[in-house]
Amino acid sequence: MNKIDGIALIAFITCDAILESTNKYKYFYQYCYKSIMYETKDIVTRLFK
Secondary structure (H helix, E strand, O other), X not given: OOHHHHHHHHHHHHHHHHXXXXXXXXXXXXXXXXXXXXXXXXXXXXXXX
16 A cells, blocks of 8 residues: 555545534434424413413
8 A cells, every 4th residue: 555545545534534423413403403493382382372
């Protein structure tokens, strides 16, 4: 393996790690958004009963 192959391998692993962590944050954001929307709807329905 020469230097170019090593650099390509490191770049691939780095990009894969970045994409994986980005997806985890996306799912965490979606979970928090749904939770906040549910709580907001619950509070609004209680206020206007």
